[in-house]
Amino acid sequence: MLRIEADVILTMDAARPVLRDAAAVVEGKLIHDTGDRAEMAARYPQAEPRGGPGCWLLPGLVNAHHHGGVGGGSWHKGVRDIPLERHLMRQYNWGFYDGQAPYARLNTLMLSAQLIRSGVTCVADFYYGDDSAPYLGAEHGLNAYREAGLRAVFMPAARNRFSPDNGDLQHFLTEMPPDLASQAAGLIRQAGFAAPEAFFEGWERTRRDFHEPGGRIAVGIAVDGPLRCTPEYLRALHARAAQYGAPFQMHLLETKYQRMVGTTETGGSLITYLDGLGLLDERSSFAHGIWLSEADMALLAERGASTVPNPSSNLRLFDGVAAITGLLHAGVNVALGTDSFGFSDDNDFIEEVRLATLLQRQPGITNNGLSGEQALALATRSGARALGVHGQIGSIRKGGCADLVVLDARRMLNPWISPLHDDPHEVFWRRARREDVRDVLVDGAFVLQDGALVTIDEAAVSEAMRGWLEGVWRMRGAETEGRSRLLDRLEAAVIAYFRRIESREE
Numbered sequence: 001m002l003r004i005e006a007d008v009i010l011t012m013d014a015a016r017p018v019l020r021d022a023a024a025v026v027e028g029k030l031i032h033d034t035g036d037r038a039e040m041a042a043r044y045p046q047a048e049p050r051g052g053p054g055c056w057l058l059p060g061l062v063n064a065h066h067h068g069g070v071g072g073g074s075w076h077k078g079v080r081d082i083p084l085e086r087h088l089m090r091q092y093n094w095g096f097y098d099g100q101a102p103y104a105r106l107n108t109l110m111l112s113a114q115l116i117r118s119g120v121t122c123v124a125d126f127y128y129g130d131d132s133a134p135y136l137g138a139e140h141g142l143n144a145y146r147e148a149g150l151r152a153v154f155m156p157a158a159r160n161r162f163s164p165d166n167g168d169l170q171h172f173l174t175e176m177p178p179d180l181a182s183q184a185a186g187l188i189r190q191a192g193f194a195a196p197e198a199f200f201e202g203w204e205r206t207r208r209d210f211h212e213p214g215g216r217i218a219v220g221i222a223v224d225g226p227l228r229c230t231p232e233y234l235r236a237l238h239a240r241a242a243q244y245g246a247p248f249q250m251h252l253l254e255t256k257y258q259r260m261v262g263t264t265e266t267g268g269s270l271i272t273y274l275d276g277l278g279l280l281d282e283r284s285s286f287a288h289g290i291w292l293s294e295a296d297m298a299l300l301a302e303r304g305a306s307t308v309p310n311p312s313s314n315l316r317l318f319d320g321v322a323a324i325t326g327l328l329h330a331g332v333n334v335a336l337g338t339d340s341f342g343f344s345d346d347n348d349f350i351e352e353v354r355l356a357t358l359l360q361r362q363p364g365i366t367n368n369g370l371s372g373e374q375a376l377a378l379a380t381r382s383g384a385r386a387l388g389v390h391g392q393i394g395s396i397r398k399g400g401c402a403d404l405v406v407l408d409a410r411r412m413l414n415p416w417i418s419p420l421h422d423d424p425h426e427v428f429w430r431r432a433r434r435e436d437v438r439d440v441l442v443d444g445a446f447v448l449q450d451g452a453l454v455t456i457d458e459a460a461v462s463e464a465m466r467g468w469l470e471g472v473w474r475m476r477g478a479e480t481e482g483r484s485r486l487l488d489r490l491e492a493a494v495i496a497y498f499r500r501i502e503s504r505e506e
Helices: 037-043 084-091 103-117 138-148 169-175 178-185 196-210 231-244 256-266 270-276 294-303 311-316 324-330 349-358 372-378 381-386 424-431 458-505
Strands: 002-010 018-027 030-036 048-051 055-059 061-066 120-127 151-158 217-219 221-223 248-252 284-288 306-308 404-408 437-442 445-449
Touching (some): 002 037, 030 037, 138 196, 138 217, 169 458, 178 458, 248 270, 256 270, 270 294, 306 381, 311 349, 372 381
Parallel strands (some): 002 055
Antiparallel strands (some): 018 030
């Protein structure tokens, strides 16, 4: 039994949002009790004390959209920051990772270490693996999460249709001179996503062998995008998720070009299209959601679906800024994700909360932006709701899972905070840093203790990553350089294609 004492507890529970000079008692995997510090000490003298003066306690943060497999953190591997459709054209056609799914374990561990250090206890992994493998390549990522001790909502990604918004080269061949089109055709990847029957077989196997009812690992379904699957496949994927009560997440309206292509192909709003297929419900969350109309927002709210903006990634890839204040005003549940593509490739989730909040400060003499409580809610209880685990995590309350973050608040409060700033939520989003995270617990077990990782040997993982990448470069470097130069030449065709679509709206 632990008794975590703190000057401030940000519970994110509406009944008692802020506790001062308080303590939370942890027994096993659960929060056993919360209350006044002295009262908890008298009631539970046998509990091991943690925290203490100068500490704050808050629920574990929830990263509601992330890529831990071979897709995560692609800049240091050679893919540049350019507008998303051009970025994906390169990412999906350069072949650097073909046949290298075991690398996903190292990448997942490295990214998990970064997330833990910034207070994340639960991550939604929109997972790209090896769809020819028995578990769709998922075992490498899942074993890494078990090793790391993180809570993971793990969703293998499905696709069965080529789409221009995903950088699929065949859509751009007609924009190229014949000789260049012939070379581009040689890059087109016919593999990479399992056929529906194979996907469901692999997903069922993954769910059977890795899903932990009430535990740290939940297996759901991810959809690469609404235009990247046939309507029949979309219905079948959503029905399978509903059958198992599993979370369901989709990339949606990340760029204006995705909205334009969607309008062209479906004759209207992609949100209306998905609603017609029966895909909008409380189990569904939609990553990015930048190019939503007010009518789209109203429909999402009516159906109880969630959106998950990814501010750093959305800026890096020229996507735009999600209207979080507008979504909240419409009644949409809004969570946050890093997309494993943060500003410094470091998945600092506290910085993501700060950026998301500041980006909502629109010019105007009466505008206020998000409150501190709203900012922290995006990263805690709203993330838990988006992933279907809001009964377990996202707040500090008796009977909830002991997913907790202890902050050393001394630097955060230095040299002085005026008593006029009496809402600690406001202090947190403005002042907290990754370096202030002292302890992180998942299911009552330490994954970070006194600032040191408990479950991951970060130096060993980094060294193994470097060795693996250098080895692949020795094996495929010349081929990769050649592909990269060719892909540079193909970008003009991609630009021409989307400019033509853009001109239709002018």
